[in-house]
Amino acid sequence: MEQKTPKFRLRLNLFDGIVLVLALVVGAVLLWFMVKPAPAASADTPAANSTTIRYTVRFQKWIKGTESLIEPGDKLVDNIKNYELGTVVYAEPVRMESLMLDHENRQYVLAALDGYTDVLVTVESPCTITDEAVTVGGGYALRVGATAYIRGEGYMASGPITSMEREGLK
Numbered sequence: 001m002e003q004k005t006p007k008f009r010l011r012l013n014l015f016d017g018i019v020l021v022l023a024l025v026v027g028a029v030l031l032w033f034m035v036k037p038a039p040a041a042s043a044d045t046p047a048a049n050s051t052t053i054r055y056t057v058r059f060q061k062w063i064k065g066t067e068s069l070i071e072p073g074d075k076l077v078d079n080i081k082n083y084e085l086g087t088v089v090y091a092e093p094v095r096m097e098s099l100m101l102d103h104e105n106r107q108y109v110l111a112a113l114d115g116y117t118d119v120l121v122t123v124e125s126p127c128t129i130t131d132e133a134v135t136v137g138g139g140y141a142l143r144v145g146a147t148a149y150i151r152g153e154g155y156m157a158s159g160p161i162t163s164m165e166r167e168g169l170k
Helices: 014-035
Strands: 049-063 075-078 084-102 107-129 134-136 140-142 147-151 156-166
Antiparallel strands (some): 075 084, 075 147, 107 134, 147 156
């Protein structure tokens, strides 16, 4: 007796065919991106300039007496994306003032809050300066007026960046 071995037949329905074609297209695109050479730097790319920058951050609404936690030499890190922001050079406590509503005169006035203080922290960091931004820590864009969320050694704080000074310039 003869042994009958069934022939291999690939039977695909329409759905299987579409999935197979899409998988082949995705594989081809991924292979193309892996094999193609990286683009060379063109003249349109802005030149980056590396230097050192000093900037000041106003840590807001600290309980009086806790400003002593901030010491020169502390390494600061962005609390959201963990970018290194630099090293504390100087920390100065200042009076905390906030806008409060004066109900009698129906206007906002600048008033001091008892029991709280703000801390002006001067930070020094290597940076890259381009036409678009000043970046520290490999990607954190510094902008005066922007709020920074910062983590130090034993504390966290937030507040606006109040000033920036490039090395050699005022």
